[in-house]
Amino acid sequence: MVIRRLLQYLNPHRKALAVAMTLLLAATAAEVAGPLLIKVFIDDYLTPGIFDQQALFTLGVTYLLLHVASAILMYFQLFSFQRIAHWVIQELRMDVFGKVQHLGLSFFDKRPGGALISRITNDTEAIKDLFVSVLSTFVQNTVMITGIFVVLFILDARLAFFCLFLLPFVVGLMVLYQKLSYPVFRTVRQKLSDLNAKLSESIQGMNVIQAFRQQARLLRQFEQTNHEHYQANMKSTKLNGLLLRPAVDLLYLLALMIVLSFFGFNLGESAMQIGVLYAFINLLARMFEPVNQMMQQLTFLQQAVVSAGRVFELLDEQELAPTKKGDGESNPSITEGRIVFDQVTFSYDGHTDVLKNISFAAEPGQTVALVGHTGSGKTSITNLLMRFYEAQQGAITIDGYPLSAFSEGELRSKLGLVLQDPFLFVGDVKENIRLHNPAVSDEDVKEAARFVQADSFIEKLPHGYDELIGERGATFSSGQRQLLSFARTMAQRPKVLILDEATASVDTETEEKIQEALQRMRHGRTTIAIAHRLSTIQDADLILVLHRGEIVERGTHQELLALNGLYHKMYLLQQGVKETTG
């Protein structure tokens, strides 16, 4: 099943595969022909004592040429198989990565990043051997074994027939190995994946680890996983040591016993028998070499099967990001930006509702602010609006169309999301604003930067808009990252803004710039803003106060203050904090 699916990846390379196989067979033939020439030399020349110089010279040269040809052919067949293997792995990796990009965020909530990386890199790498050595070894050795059996049948059909009974044992041994080693290899891959997950988590959180002196604890954890990986590996080594070579050697002994007892019983029947006996024993020894080689390859085959299983699991993952529903014909676009939530109830895990009966409307150009204690559901509302997750009940519409009617492109380009912790890509400033969108010109990039007043700091950088940004933009301050992400959002010219207000404290000057930029960005655009500081959203058209997933108060700043409820309390609390700290 898994193997068949893996082999399907060879379909586009059938021609190259045929070439590789031909090269392999030619190389094998050249290799086998060598001993045949030696046989001719011994039987026809050496033994009878004929030393025909011309003939011997031809024989010698042919032998040499065959050797050279075999070496050259071997090189090319190896090269061809390797090339095909690399093609397949490349395709497989692209498939997996392409798939991962379309998985829903709920999928990533549950899986550590490192474990995913492990599947895309290590697991696909383990599949490579299947196409490089397993496939060619099996083809080559099957040909060899068939050839040997043909000769055996020619020598003595009856005896050869008995030897044929060995084959089911060989196959049985292979099946047994497959059965026993599957769980072992699966554990090995799982542990390797765990190792990667641990590593990736540690690297991402290195500042916290060092700041809180967590090194020893993490080292212990890593050591534990590393040890489990070692144990799983030792298990597989034991299994290999037991089942691969020794078991085959045992079979070989069995074969020898069959042949010897056969000759023992039939002794004296014919004078020719000693020669045949010698040939049989010799050929049997030769036959078990390919069997051994195939058994050795079983390890790689099994690893490939296990890894492929893990890769296919990911490829078959159903937890996809929500996509457009309904007929593809109608492609509504967002023109006004009127957002309506109607009785929306949502749960991440299907058990606990984190949003309950949320209803509100944001008219075009209005700002709706979401406030509430931590965990009250503010981010969840924006997650639903961005369609990162789908609500279980109720409806969310933009300009009268349900969210599911919009294509992903339309939705994501018209909804400008500004996150608390802006993610910057490796690249330069320009591309981080443009996000490689060809529709955004250099001038647009600069205009967007000017609009959010990021231009002054960008222009002061040694390379201006071409300044390189390292991973996650670690070399920029959080205020600068924030402004860059504003520029990025504005370069897309969104109709709707979704703001997750930054809680990180920046200096007063940057703070002012950020607030000014936000004011400008909000102007004329429907905005859904998550606010932690109530002072920044006092001018909002509608403020929704959330508490445990429900809207408990709604109104403008003044109306809410007059209510004397939760908002009022929060406001006073923040005022108090300001007075004591300021």
Ligand SMILES: Nc1ncnc2c1ncn2[C@@H]1O[C@H](COP(=O)(O)OP(=O)(O)OP(=O)(O)O)[C@@H](O)[C@H]1O
């Ligand atoms: N990806 C997730 N999977 C499962 N539960 C989640 C997920 N994200 C948030 N939650 C839960 O949903 C509830 C609401 O979280 P949400 O992030 O919407 O709150 P919030 O009001 O934005 O909080 P904050 O002000 O701290 O950002 C919380 O109880 C949280 O534990």
